[in-house]
Amino acid sequence: xxxxxxxxxxxxxxxxxxxxxxxxxxxxxxxxxxxxxxxxxxxxxxxxxxxxxxxxxxxxxxxxxxxxxxxxxxxxxxxxxxxxxxxxxxxxxxxxxxxxxxxxxxxxxxxxxxxxxxxxxxxxxxxxxxxxxxxxxxxxxxxxxxxxxxxxxxxxxxxxxxxxxxxxxxxxxxxxxxxxxxxxxxxxxxxxxxxxxxxxxxxxxxxxxxxxxxxxxxxxxxxxxxxxxxxxxxxxxxxxxxxxxxxxxxxxxxxxxxxxxxxxxxxxxxxxxxxxxxxxxxxxxxxxxxxxxxxxxxxxxxxxxxxxxxxxxxxxxxxxxxxxxxxxxxxxxxxxxxxxxxxxxxxxxxxxxxxxxxxxxxxxxxxxxxxxxxxxxxxxxxxxxxxxxxxxxxxxxxxxxxxxxxxxxxxxxxxxxxxxxxxxxxxxxxxxxxxxxxxxxxxxxxxxxxxxxxxxxxxxxxxxxxxxxxxxxxxxxxxxxxxxxxxxxxxxxxxxxxxxxxxxxxxxxxxxxxxxxxxxxxxxxxxxxxxxxxxxxxxxxxxx
Amino acid sequence: xxxxxxxxxxxxxxxxxxxxxxxxxxxxxxxxxxxxxxxxxxxxxxxxxxxxxxxxxxxxxxxxxxxxxxxxxxxxxxxxxxxxxxxxxxxxxxxxxxxxxxxxxxxxxxxxxxxxxxxxxxxxxxxxxxxxxxxxxxxxx
Numbered sequence: 001x002x003x004x005x006x007x008x009x010x011x012x013x014x015x016x017x018x019x020x021x022x023x024x025x026x027x028x029x030x031x032x033x034x035x036x037x038x039x040x041x042x043x044x045x046x047x048x049x050x051x052x053x054x055x056x057x058x059x060x061x062x063x064x065x066x067x068x069x070x071x072x073x074x075x076x077x078x079x080x081x082x083x084x085x086x087x088x089x090x091x092x093x094x095x096x097x098x099x100x101x102x103x104x105x106x107x108x109x110x111x112x113x114x115x116x117x118x119x120x121x122x123x124x125x126x127x128x129x130x131x132x133x134x135x136x137x138x139x140x141x142x143x144x145x146x147x148x149x150x151x152x153x154x155x156x157x158x159x160x161x162x163x164x165x166x167x168x169x170x171x172x173x174x175x176x177x178x179x180x181x182x183x184x185x186x187x188x189x190x191x192x193x194x195x196x197x198x199x200x201x202x203x204x205x206x207x208x209x210x211x212x213x214x215x216x217x218x219x220x221x222x223x224x225x226x227x228x229x230x231x232x233x234x235x236x237x238x239x240x241x242x243x244x245x246x247x248x249x250x251x252x253x254x255x256x257x258x259x260x261x262x263x264x265x266x267x268x269x270x271x272x273x274x275x276x277x278x279x280x281x282x283x284x285x286x287x288x289x290x291x292x293x294x295x296x297x298x299x300x301x302x303x304x305x306x307x308x309x310x311x312x313x314x315x316x317x318x319x320x321x322x323x324x325x326x327x328x329x330x331x332x333x334x335x336x337x338x339x340x341x342x343x344x345x346x347x348x349x350x351x352x353x354x355x356x357x358x359x360x361x362x363x364x365x366x367x368x369x370x371x372x373x374x375x376x377x378x379x380x381x382x383x384x385x386x387x388x389x390x391x392x393x394x395x396x397x398x399x400x401x402x403x404x405x406x407x408x409x410x411x412x413x414x415x416x417x418x419x420x421x422x423x424x425x426x427x428x429x430x431x432x433x434x435x436x437x438x439x440x441x442x443x444x445x446x447x448x449x450x451x452x453x454x455x456x457x458x459x460x461x462x463x464x465x466x467x468x469x470x471x472x473x474x475x476x477x478x479x480x481x482x483x484x485x486x487x488x489x490x491x492x493x494x495x496x497x498x499x500x501x502x503x504x505x506x507x508x509x510x511x512x513x514x515x516x517x518x519x520x521x522x523x524x525x526x527x528x529x530x531x532x533x534x535x536x537x538x539x540x541x542x543x544x
Numbered sequence: 545x546x547x548x549x550x551x552x553x554x555x556x557x558x559x560x561x562x563x564x565x566x567x568x569x570x571x572x573x574x575x576x577x578x579x580x581x582x583x584x585x586x587x588x589x590x591x592x593x594x595x596x597x598x599x600x601x602x603x604x605x606x607x608x609x610x611x612x613x614x615x616x617x618x619x620x621x622x623x624x625x626x627x628x629x630x631x632x633x634x635x636x637x638x639x640x641x642x643x644x645x646x647x648x649x650x651x652x653x654x655x656x657x658x659x660x661x662x663x664x665x666x667x668x669x670x671x672x673x674x675x676x677x678x679x680x681x682x683x684x685x
Contacts, residue, residue: 103611119559193564461643
């Protein structure tokens with residue numbers, strides 16, 4: 001059955017159907033057919049898994065060779081408690097860990113900073129002030145075995161310095177340290193808003209970490225270019241795709257300009273996407289991303305190393321899709337989203353706990369989320385063969401369509417002078433706010449159905465449960481920090497601070513100096529303060 | 545037709561928390577409902593928020609807090625308003641603020657608190673009602 005029917009004078013069975021629009025605003029046909037392959041050259045456009053242009057996956061054997069990394073995101077305010085939870089998750093079968101930082105750490109401030117009052121160790125993040133906190137956080141873990149992902153952005157140079165310093169203390173060879181630093185500042189200006197330096201020095205610090213890791217930590221991903229936060233702030237899947245890739249290309253351009261060899265650094269660039277509710281749109285987003293990245297890296301930037309062409313991606317199911325209403329429905333949402341990420345060929349995956357709309361997960365909900373992945377891996381059959389959705393008329397048509405839309409957005413960004421100009425003009429922020437508002441409107445008008453939220457609604461009283469942080473934790477943390485500072489050599493700290501300012505000014509790589517500084521006991525807040533003095537701070541124009 | 549003086553609302557993001565999706569959606573919805581909205585932008589201190597509120601002569605301050613710092617920030621804003629002898633600005637809020645924390649905040653004079661997932665029309669209706677009650681000279685007769 002195909003579209004020819006109406007040409008023979010027969011009735012078109014699809015003519016009177018209501019239009020369906022996906023989350024990106026693309027109209028979806030009621031039926032797709034083989035015509036989607038009219039212009040397809042399978043060798044050129046799809047290739048085999050592990051081969052250019054990687055549409056079918058970045059590795060030849062995908063999950064048959066090695067399952068995706070089950071990487072659960074977690075954190076608790078006190079580093080020692082957070083450490084216990086890491087051990088617990090590892091014992092339950094997690095093969096990687098993502099760690100969130102508390103808001104003061106994210107904003108480059110120590111626990112004793114006046115702006116940190118009331119926020120220390122909250123918001124599901126661990127409070128890191130000093131190398132001692134890093135020791136407590138990672139105590140008893142074999143850093144050559146477990147891969148640690150730091151959800152760290154503006155303060156990444158300091159966190160990386162502490163991680164490297166800890167590696168030295170523990171005698172773990174830097175070459176064996178594996179993990180990821182999120183370290184993607186562009187999406188901070190665009191969506192998540194935890195920036196402090198202006199874009200130019202921020203990007204320079206990222207290039208410092210890329211150069212440093214390329215030379216010293218070959219198994220560590222110095223950056224995870226993230227669409228997840230763009231989508232959480234409201235970006236549609238097509239915006240997430242286009243903005244993330246254009247941010248990625250910006251870093252590549254800047255790294256090349258800084259004299260780095262593309263085929264040395266590009267293989268360690270990694271990405272982070274959201275798996276949202278629309279299963280097929282999600283799959284198409286990943287497939288399109290792989291093809292665009294591979295083609296651009298090869299053809300535009302001239303990368304020769306096939307590893308430079310690979311779009312390796314971590315996925316998180318959609319926190320913003322979770323409802324506070326009829327919370328258990330979120331288990332089903334998360335499962336569908338996780339399955340789509342697996343069918344899309346993700347390299348690692350975090351599944352959200354179903355109670356996250358109201359609280360930091362409990363141990364019980366956290367375990368259920370982990371088990372969801374294990375059930376998908378071992379029971380669903382989704383991992384039995386490589387790229388099971390390839391060749392689906394719908395999936396391939398949607399992939400082509402998203403790719404084309406993406407090119408339009410690239411042109412818009414180029415026309416306004418590139419990514420940073422777009423940030424300064426508020427383009428991304430406006431686009432994302434607009435999408436967020438349109439989404440809310442579509443819910444309130446009932447155009448988009450969310451079960452339990454605007455249809456099949458039940459009377460219930462939901463309660464937010466913020467994970468109780470020990471009320472004395474903030475006070476104790478500040479006292480411990482004070483004691484830590486007192487046993488330092490102030491002369492050493494002063495010297496290290498001077499050194500840090502000097503490399504910030506000269507443009508030399510900050511990493512070696514920062515590692516010495518944190519070893520001497522310089523705090524995160526002190527390090528960031530020195531850098532702010534040199535680089536200044538960024539203020540955005542508030543748009544809604 | 546009755547001449548209508550617009551309600552002026554300050555939507556503010558206090559503290560270090562950068563989750564601004566809710567604040568922006570609410571700001572836009574209030575603005576579409578005919579209110580004049582000032583959006584503070586991020587990382588505002590309570591002092592700055594109160595200063596802006598007085599400077600801009602607003603009728604209400606809406607605080608968006610998703611960081612868990614609400615028990616620190618609301619009381620400080622209320623105290624600052626009191627110190628400046630400002631009694632006619634309604635303070636309300638939204639975000640991840642557990643119900644069990646509402647009564648002590650409301651005892652300080654904080655108005656309604658809205659949880660994530662709230663229909664924006666509910667917020668519009670609340671402000672119209674609460675502020676017209678406070679200021680009978682404003683709004684439609």
